[in-house]
Amino acid sequence: MANTLNLGVAGLGTVGSSLCTMLETRSDHFTQMAGRAVKVTAVSARNRDKQRGFSLDGVTWHDDAEALARDPNIDVFVELIGGEEGVAKAAVEAALEAGKHVVTANKALLAKHGVDLARRAEAKGVALNFEAAVAGGIPVIKTLREALAANTISRIYGILNGTCNYILSKMQDEQLPFDEVLKDAQQKGYAEADPTFDIGGFDAAHKLSILTTLAFGVSVPFDDVHVEGIEAVSAADIEAADELGYRIKLLAVSQQTDTGLEVRVHPALVAKHSAVAEVSGVTNCVAIDGDYIGSLLLVGPGAGGEATASAVASDVVDVARGLVLPPFVRPVSALTSSNCAELGAHQGAYYVRLTVFDKPGGMAAIAKCMADENVSIESIVQRRPDSELPGGDRSGNSGQAATVILITHKTTEKSIRDALTAIEQAGKVSQPPQMIRIEVL
Amino acid sequence: MANTLNLGVAGLGTVGSSLCTMLETRSDHFTQMAGRAVKVTAVSARNRDKQRGFSLDGVTWHDDAEALARDPNIDVFVELIGGEEGVAKAAVEAALEAGKHVVTANKALLAKHGVDLARRAEAKGVALNFEAAVAGGIPVIKTLREALAANTISRIYGILNGTCNYILSKMQDEQLPFDEVLKDAQQKGYAEADPTFDIGGFDAAHKLSILTTLAFGVSVPFDDVHVEGIEAVSAADIEAADELGYRIKLLAVSQQTDTGLEVRVHPALVAKHSAVAEVSGVTNCVAIDGDYIGSLLLVGPGAGGEATASAVASDVVDVARGLVLPPFVRPVSALTSSNCAELGAHQGAYYVRLTVFDKPGGMAAIAKCMADENVSIESIVQRRPDSELPGGDRSGNSGQAATVILITHKTTEKSIRDALTAIEQAGKVSQPPQMIRIEVL
Numbered sequence: 001m002a003n004t005l006n007l008g009v010a011g012l013g014t015v016g017s018s019l020c021t022m023l024e025t026r027s028d029h030f031t032q033m034a035g036r037a038v039k040v041t042a043v044s045a046r047n048r049d050k051q052r053g054f055s056l057d058g059v060t061w062h063d064d065a066e067a068l069a070r071d072p073n074i075d076v077f078v079e080l081i082g083g084e085e086g087v088a089k090a091a092v093e094a095a096l097e098a099g100k101h102v103v104t105a106n107k108a109l110l111a112k113h114g115v116d117l118a119r120r121a122e123a124k125g126v127a128l129n130f131e132a133a134v135a136g137g138i139p140v141i142k143t144l145r146e147a148l149a150a151n152t153i154s155r156i157y158g159i160l161n162g163t164c165n166y167i168l169s170k171m172q173d174e175q176l177p178f179d180e181v182l183k184d185a186q187q188k189g190y191a192e193a194d195p196t197f198d199i200g201g202f203d204a205a206h207k208l209s210i211l212t213t214l215a216f217g218v219s220v221p222f223d224d225v226h227v228e229g230i231e232a233v234s235a236a237d238i239e240a241a242d243e244l245g246y247r248i249k250l251l252a253v254s255q256q257t258d259t260g261l262e263v264r265v266h267p268a269l270v271a272k273h274s275a276v277a278e279v280s281g282v283t284n285c286v287a288i289d290g291d292y293i294g295s296l297l298l299v300g301p302g303a304g305g306e307a308t309a310s311a312v313a314s315d316v317v318d319v320a321r322g323l324v325l326p327p328f329v330r331p332v333s334a335l336t337s338s339n340c341a342e343l344g345a346h347q348g349a350y351y352v353r354l355t356v357f358d359k360p361g362g363m364a365a366i367a368k369c370m371a372d373e374n375v376s377i378e379s380i381v382q383r384r385p386d387s388e389l390p391g392g393d394r395s396g397n398s399g400q401a402a403t404v405i406l407i408t409h410k411t412t413e414k415s416i417r418d419a420l421t422a423i424e425q426a427g428k429v430s431q432p433p434q435m436i437r438i439e440v441l
Numbered sequence: 442m443a444n445t446l447n448l449g450v451a452g453l454g455t456v457g458s459s460l461c462t463m464l465e466t467r468s469d470h471f472t473q474m475a476g477r478a479v480k481v482t483a484v485s486a487r488n489r490d491k492q493r494g495f496s497l498d499g500v501t502w503h504d505d506a507e508a509l510a511r512d513p514n515i516d517v518f519v520e521l522i523g524g525e526e527g528v529a530k531a532a533v534e535a536a537l538e539a540g541k542h543v544v545t546a547n548k549a550l551l552a553k554h555g556v557d558l559a560r561r562a563e564a565k566g567v568a569l570n571f572e573a574a575v576a577g578g579i580p581v582i583k584t585l586r587e588a589l590a591a592n593t594i595s596r597i598y599g600i601l602n603g604t605c606n607y608i609l610s611k612m613q614d615e616q617l618p619f620d621e622v623l624k625d626a627q628q629k630g631y632a633e634a635d636p637t638f639d640i641g642g643f644d645a646a647h648k649l650s651i652l653t654t655l656a657f658g659v660s661v662p663f664d665d666v667h668v669e670g671i672e673a674v675s676a677a678d679i680e681a682a683d684e685l686g687y688r689i690k691l692l693a694v695s696q697q698t699d700t701g702l703e704v705r706v707h708p709a710l711v712a713k714h715s716a717v718a719e720v721s722g723v724t725n726c727v728a729i730d731g732d733y734i735g736s737l738l739l740v741g742p743g744a745g746g747e748a749t750a751s752a753v754a755s756d757v758v759d760v761a762r763g764l765v766l767p768p769f770v771r772p773v774s775a776l777t778s779s780n781c782a783e784l785g786a787h788q789g790a791y792y793v794r795l796t797v798f799d800k801p802g803g804m805a806a807i808a809k810c811m812a813d814e815n816v817s818i819e820s821i822v823q824r825r826p827d828s829e830l831p832g833g834d835r836s837g838n839s840g841q842a843a844t845v846i847l848i849t850h851k852t853t854e855k856s857i858r859d860a861l862t863a864i865e866q867a868g869k870v871s872q873p874p875q876m877i878r879i880e881v882l
Contacts, residue, residue, distance in 0.1 A: 022591060022733065032771050033590045131588070137734045139588030147572070147580030149474045150463055150754035275740060278716055292463065292751035293578045293741065299716060300737040310733035313591035323764050330473050 004037040005320045006073055008100075010065040010091055011080030012045035012052055014305030015105060015132070019078070019312050021054045030313075034320035044068040069095035076101040076127075076319055078312060084108035096120040096128070101324070103315040105132035105308055111206035115219045115335065118327035128327040129315035134207040135160055135284045137307030138300040139314065143288070144214040145329045151290030153215040157253040157441070160207040160265075162282035162302040163191045163198035164230050164250040168238070168267075169280040172247065177235050190282060200229035201250060201265040208252035212263050215254065215288070217330045218338040220263055226343050228266035237353060237434060240381070240405045241269050246351075247277040251439055260341035268439040269351050275299075276441055287441070344414035346437075349378065352406040352416070353434040354423065356382075365428045366404070373419040374411070381405040401430045407438070445478040446761045447514055449541075451506040451532055452521035453486035453493055455746030456546060456573070460519070460753050461495045471754075475761035485509040510536035517542040517568075517760055519753060525549035537561040537569070542765070544756040546573035546749055552647035556660045556776065559768035569768040570756035575648040576601055576725045578748030579741040580755065584729070585655045586770045592731030594656040598694040598882070601648040601706075603723035603743040604632045604639035605671050605691040609679070609708075610721040613688065618676050631723060641670035642691060642706040649693035653704050656695065656729070658771045659779040661704055667784050669707035678794060678875060681822070681846045682710050687792075688718040692880055701782035709880040710792050716740075717882055728882070785855035787878075790819065793847040793857070794875040795864065797823075806869045807845070814860040815852070822846040842871045848879070 007023070009016050020040050023030060030038045042060035044067070062068040069077045069091040077095035079102060081088040088109055095102050096117065104110070110117070110133050121128035131141045135158065144153075159165050163185060170181045182199070185191035197203050205227045212220050230250050241248050246269040255262045270277050275297055279285045284302025289295050301307035328335060356362045363382070370377060383403040408416060420433040448464075450457050461481050464471060471479045483501035485508070503509035510518045510532045518536035520543060522529040529550055536543050537558065545551070551558070551574050562569035572582045576599065585594075600606050604626060611622045623640070626632035638644050646668045653661050671691050682689050687710035696703045711718050716738055720726040725743025730736050742748035769776060797803045804823070811818060824844040849857060861874040 018733070026591075026593075029593070030591070032775055035767075137737065139584055139737075142583065142588050143580055146759065147583050147755045148751065149758045150467075150471070150751050152467075152470070273719070275716065275719055278714070278719055290751070292459070292747045292754070294745070294748055296578065296580075296739070296741040298737070298739055301735045304735070306733045307735055310589065310591050310731070313733070314588045317590045318587065321764065321766065323762070325762065326476075334473055 004039050005034070005316070006039055006041035006075045007078055007316065008042040008068045008071055008074035008076070009040055009078045009080065010044045010068050011082070012043060013080065015308045015312065016045070016080040017052045017054065018305040018309035020052070022309055022313060024054045030317070034317045036320055038316060038320055041073050042068055042071045065091035066094045069100065070098045074100060076103055076316060078316070079104040079106055080312070082106055082108070084112045089113060092117060093120065096124055096126065099124050099126060101127040101319045103129045103312055103319070105130070105312060107133040107203070107206040107210060111209040111222050114210060114213065114327070115332055119332045121327055122332060125324065127319050127324045129318060130210070130327070131315050132308045132311035134210055135286055136300070136302040136304060137310050138284055138286060138298045138302065139311070140211065140286045140298055141214065142314070143296070143298065144211070145325060148288060148290050148293055148296070149329070151292045153288060153290050155253070155255040155289040156211050156215045156286065157251055157255070158286035159249055159276065159279050159284050160204040160252045160286070160302065161198055161250055162284060163195065164204070165280065165284070166190045166282050167199070168230060168233065168248055168250065171235060172238050172242065175235060175239070178231065178233065199231055201227040204250060204252045205265045208254060208263060208265055211286070212254040212261070213328050213335065216256070216261060217335055218261065219335045220338040220340065224263060224338060224340045226264040226266070230267050232434065233267050234434070236403065237436065240353060241351065244379070244407060245272050246270060246438070247272055248436065249276065253439065257341050259345040260339040262341045262343070262346060263338070264343065266437060268437050270439050270441055274441045344412065344417070346413040347410055349410050349438040350408045350416045351436045351438055352408065352420065354404045354406070354429050355401045355431040356404050356429055358400045358402045362428050363404070365426050366423055369422040369426065370419045372422065373415040375415050375419050376409040376411070378407045378409050445480050446475070446757070447480055447482035447516045448519055448757065449483040449509045449512055449515035449517070450481055450519045450521065451485045451509050452523070453484060454521065456749045456753065457486070457521040458493045458495065459746040459750035461493070463750055463754060465495045471758070475758045477761055479757060479761055482514050483509055483512045506532035507535045510541065511539045515541060517544060517757060519757070520545040520547055521753070523547055523549070525553045530554060533558060534561065537565055537567065540565050540567060542568040542760045544570045544753055544760070546571070546753060548574040548644070548647040548651060552650040552663050555651060555654065555768070556773055560773045562768055563773060566765065568760050568765045570759060571651070571768070572756050573749045573752035575651055576727055577741070577743040577745060578751050579725060579727060579739045579743070580752070581652065581727045581739055582655065583755070584737070584739065585652070586766055589729060589731050589734055589737070590770065592733045594729060594731050596694070596696040596730040597652050597656045597727065598692055598696070599727035600690055600717065600720050600725050601645040601693045601727070601743065602639055602691055603725060604636065605645070606721065606725070607631045607723050608640070609671060609674065609689055609691065612676060613679050613683065616676060616680070619672065619674065640672055642668040645691060645693045646706045649695060649704060649706055652727070653695040653702070654769050654776065657697070657702060658776055659702065660776045661779040661781065665704060665779060665781045667705040667707070671708050673875065674708050675875070677844065678877065681794065682792065685820070685848060686713050687711060687879070688713055689877065690717060694880065698782050700786040701780040703782045703784070703787060704779070705784065707878060709878050711880050711882055715882045785853065785858070787854040788851055790851050790879040791849045791857045792877045792879055793849065793861065795845045795847070795870050796842045796872040797845050797870055799841045799843045803869050804845070806867050807864055810863040810867060811860045813863065814856040816856050816860050817850045817852070818847055819850050820848045
């Protein structure tokens with residue numbers, strides 16, 4: 001049997017604590033699975049005195065993560081600090097420089113500096129493993145790196161942010177407005193005090209950027225990812241989508257198209273009976289379309305200390321078993337620059353919600369703006385304004401706003417955007433139009 | 442870069458042909474992914490002259506798979522012959538004996554002789570990879586061996602036979618009887634001329650047996666797997682289940698219980714809105730419950746030449762990358778004998794369909810038989826017999842048979858079986874009772 005594999009764990013929050021507890025309580029299991037003992041030899045964290053439910057007896061304490069990264073007694077540096085710059089980046093670079101394998105759950109770091117770090121790992125012949133950085137416990141990195149190695153991938157998409165999925169699911173299930181559900185999610189710990197990073201789509205975009213490099217062999221500057229959040233999704237949208245046979249999800253999609261690679265995160269309507277529509281709450285999913293595999297869907301926990309520790313542990317076991325791959329499967333030298341498609345060229349159907357002044361000619365003007373851009377309408381639902389409820393003014397000229405829901409046939413993003421701009425400029429709507437892409441899964 | 446990895450491919454049916462075509466048409470891709478060239482060096486098949494869509498120029502032909510297995514020019518023996526004994530077994534043994542890595546899609550061989558073959562592979566320090574043997578293109582073997590290595594698994598279940606799932610889905614969607622759908626499946630090539638192996642549940646049981654050894658570290662004699670097929674599932678069952686909020690699926694389940702490990706394949710009622718209920722047609726799925734991961738679900742193609750070739754290719758790439766693991770993760774010496782639970786001790790709810798003589802006292806007798814075995818009834822639906830349709834004899838004493846559907850609360854298999862035996866012996870039913878387990882997913 002090979003020597004003990006010695007870990008240095010930087011960051012002892014929920015994931016780090018779960019990992020250390022796991023290694024302490026099932027060391028025989030690890031020895032059997034990995035073919036050698038796996039042991040936490042040294043750690044670093046902010047607070048040395050905090051009780052964490054596992055023993056630090058015989059474990060070297062470092063106040064400084066970089067010092068831990070260079071500790072000559074460790075073989076693998078496990079980075080669970082987080083953050084795209086600062087300590088995490090410096091420590092990972094130090095570990096690679098010292099020829100240590102690195103296992104990290106840090107999606108922001110990888111989205112911004114992944115290719116550079118991969119180059120450093122390859123130069124030293126060490127592993128840079130990051131299963132836990134995308135979709136928590138779901139083994140999507142391993143699936144792309146190894147299980148689907150023979151395939152040419154045409155699309156990868158999924159629900160990669162549990163906070164957004166929890167909020168949208170609860171808005172759907174309980175017919176509640178966004179603000180109220182967000183507050184509830186914050187109270188339950190599913191959303192941060194400052195939720196921008198999650199609900200703005202940036203967290204999902206970080207993960208998508210990593211998946212895109214793996215799946216397509218391209219290096220995508222993070223700024224090339226199109227990101228929209230869920231802040232503008234209203235209870236009215238969710239209700240209208242439901243009536244039309246759809247659910248609204250924050251989707252992350254990378255897709256080869258005739259005009260290039262689309263890399264986008266945004267709310268999307270998905271058919272109610274699709275597998276992705278059934279993924280609710282904090283659960284994540286990733287679907288991969290490849291030429292040999294057809295379609296593969298993975299569904300599981302996208303976060304949580306234990307599920308994430310499970311992914312970190314599998315990365316560690318891979319190192320223990322001697323598996324060292326180029327971090328993005330292909331060597332960095334073989335990655336190409338992304339040829340990201342202009343989103344204006346995106347082809348698809350759209351959901352549009354308009355708040356139209358209830359005056360004669362409104363619908364005619366809207367229809368003309370759509371026709372001028374060659375956008376053809378599949379279905380249209382106009383809801384009567386409050387004034388037309390029983391007892392109201394039924395003149396059709398109340399001046400109140402009526403809600404109009406349109407579903408378009410397949411068109412381009414540029415066409416629908418131009419049509420909506422024209423509708424706004426024609427003064428027929430009382431609020432900016434709502435537009436959500438419909439995704440065919 | 443390491444030397445070329447030379448493959449010997451035995452069996453050139455749909456999977457073998459897909460694999461050879463793949464390796465021929467994307468050799469650069471393989472070289473990049475695997476870090477070395479991967480090449481088909483020698484093959485064997487029944488018919489040398491058949492056109493298969495790829496070139497055999499420069500490839501050594503063997504009439505005999507065993508001779509191919511021993512060919513000194515190959516590094517990996519890829520067995521795509523099939524069958525649990527005979528040529529496939531002899532050739533795989535010969536390859537291992539000669540110190541070749543083996544990749545196989547042969548579930549029957551592994552279910553019957555997997556542990557013995559694993560012992561031989563371990564003794565020689567070579568790989569025995571079989572991703573394609575279970576659930577086609579779904580990477581469940583890799584997930585269990587590697588991604589979930591840290592977890593203690595409590596349950597693994599899934600839809601592992603596409604033929605059965607196609608038949609049950611079509612019976613559901615088109616309200617057709619079993620025989621008619623089976624004939625359609627045979628015409629479409631989804632079912633064999635002799636369909637017993639699939640519809641009897643044996644194919645799923647082979648796959649479950651392999652998964653069970655991997656997931657639980659136990660060696661399960663194939664005869665210890667409880668196997669029931671779908672032959673007895675009627676359109677009436679599917680309709681009644683639908684009304685009660687369920688779908689009927691052929692499930693393969695291995696589950697740790699207080700009385701031991703349950704390893705069983707049988708039709709089961711699953712809640713309509715569970716992810717597994719949404720898996721329809723020839724698609725397969727596998728769900729794994731582990732203590733750190735929680736629940737993970739994989740959905741994808743369970744068969745097909747290309748999807749299966751994708752799985753075979755990933756096994757080959759693993760070998761090319763130098764990954765050699767004990768075939769069942771733990772070394773064979775660490776596998777334990779199965780402590781299979783008696784199915785009589787199985788706890789769960791049951792669906793029961795009775796064909797009751799339409800005479801006074803029938804329901805009372807049935808209720809008493811259930812009560813005598815402490816089986817408590819959650820719901821009961823009695824359908825009127827044809828004679829009670831408008832214009833019929835409404836005496837309640839027609840002598841015709843009425844259908845009674847019962848859903849029980851949680852009970853034991855022994856109790857429900859004893860109750861049903863008593864009901865039959867009391868002469869209250871005109872046909873043997875139908876009983877289907879309800880699975881909580």
